[in-house]
Structure formats: C-alpha cells, structure tokens
Amino acid sequence: MPHLPRLLPPLLALPLLGLAAAGLLSGCAGGPQTSAALPSLYWPMTTNTAQLDTAAARDMISAYRRGRGGTELVLDPELQRLAEAEAAAMALADRPSKAQTVKAAVEHLGYKSANANLSAGYHTLAEAFSGWRDSPSHNAVMLDPGAARMGIATAYAPNSKYKVYWALLVAK
Numbered sequence: 001m002p003h004l005p006r007l008l009p010p011l012l013a014l015p016l017l018g019l020a021a022a023g024l025l026s027g028c029a030g031g032p033q034t035s036a037a038l039p040s041l042y043w044p045m046t047t048n049t050a051q052l053d054t055a056a057a058r059d060m061i062s063a064y065r066r067g068r069g070g071t072e073l074v075l076d077p078e079l080q081r082l083a084e085a086e087a088a089a090m091a092l093a094d095r096p097s098k099a100q101t102v103k104a105a106v107e108h109l110g111y112k113s114a115n116a117n118l119s120a121g122y123h124t125l126a127e128a129f130s131g132w133r134d135s136p137s138h139n140a141v142m143l144d145p146g147a148a149r150m151g152i153a154t155a156y157a158p159n160s161k162y163k164v165y166w167a168l169l170v171a172k
Contacts, residue, residue, distance in 0.1 A: 041126040045154045045164045054080065057125055057152045061142055061168075064133070070143055073170065079151030082106060083167040086118065090165040091155035096120050102169070111171035113146030120162035128166050146172050 040053035041060065054075055062072035082105070090097050099116040106114035117138045122128035132138035147170035155165045 041129075042124050044123050045125075045156060046123050048156055048158070050154065050156060052125065052152065052154050054152055057129075057168075058150060060125070060129055061150065064129075065143055068143055070145060071148065073147060073150040076149035076151055076171075078109065079106070079111070079149055079169045079171060080153065081151070082109075083151035083153035083169045084155075086116075086167040086169070087153040087155035087165045090118065090120065090167070091157035091160065094157060094160045094162075096165065102167070106169055106171055111149070113144065113170075113172040115141040115144050115147060115170045117141045117166065117168040120160075120165045122166060123164055128168075132168070141168065141170060144170050148172050 040056045043053065044050065045052060058073055058075050065071060065073065082102075086097060086102055096118045099118050102116045102118060103114040106116070117132050119128065119131065119138070122131055132142055149171050151167075151169045153167050157163060157165065
C-alpha cells in the first residue's frame with residue numbers, strides 16, 4: 001500500500017473540483033440579470049417594488065430637449081406627487097386617463113403650460129421614452145418649449161393587460 005497516501009489527496013480533491021466546476025457553470029448560465037446590474041433606464045417596472053429612477057428620466061428627457069434646442073427640466077415635488085397619483089389612478093381603473101383632464105387639474109393648481117403623457121404597456125423607462133419620442137403627440141409634450149418642470153411616475157397593475165402605467169407631467 002505504498003501508493004495509498006499519493007492517491008488519497010486527489011480522491012479528496014474530486015468532490016471539491018466538482019463543486020468548483022458547478023459554480024463556474026452556473027455563473028455561465030445566462031439567467032436573468034437583476035435590476036441592480038442594469039442601467040436604470042432598463043429597470044423593469046413590472047413588480048410592486050419597482051422604483052423609477054426619476055433623476056435618470058429627467059436627465060434623459062432634458063438631454064433630448066437640449067439636443068433639439070430646448071431647455072432642461074427640473075423635478076418638481078408637487079408635479080411628482082400628481083404624477084404618482086395619476087399613474088396609480090390609471091392602474092386602478094385599468095386604462096389610461098385623458099390628458100386634457102390631467103392638464104386642467106395641473107393648471108388649476110397654478111401651473112402654466114401644463115402638458116401630460118399618459119400611457120400604458122411600457123415596461124422600462126427606455127421603452128417609454130422611445131415610444132413617446134416616436135409618437136408625434138407624446139414627443140411634443142417632451143419637447144414643450146413652455147415647460148420648465150416635470151414629474152414622472154409609474155404604477156404596476158399585475159392583472160392588467162398593460163401591466164405598467166406611466167404619467168409624465170410637464171409645466172411652467
């Protein structure tokens with residue numbers, strides 16, 4: 001039995017090598033990435049705990065406006081609360097609201113040049129922005145030359161065909 005001591009360490013190492021190989025392979029599995037691993041533009045809003053990065057939304061919309069000769073927008077706390085309430089109301093009703101009604105409510109609070117993008121079905125900020133940019137009426141809201149302030153929010157409705165409702169409010 002002179003060879004037993006030499007064989008024993010490799011035999012003990014086999015289970016450890018198997019565990020290490022399994023760990024390496026699971027890292028290559030390519031499963032879904034977590035939101036934390038993605039830029040916030042691609043965070044899915046399709047959970048009850050999803051948080052929209054409002055600063056990233058402001059920055060993206062402001063950069064888009066600047067690129068077309070417009071001015072930057074600032075996040076307004078009251079418009080933000082209104083956007084959150086409107087997104088939640090749309091999710092509860094399971095349909096987008098009428099922009100004219102929301103604009104009138106914003107102007108009733110003393111804002112001027114109110115405008116709104118109210119939509120549903122976009123799962124990420126990137127999707128919403130692209131959809132709005134490609135829609136002439138929604139694009140006009142993002143580029144509204146009279147706007148200086150904004151609020152943006154989402155609401156998740158898991159049983160809705162749309163899943164995610166969006167409210168972008170802009171005003172002076």
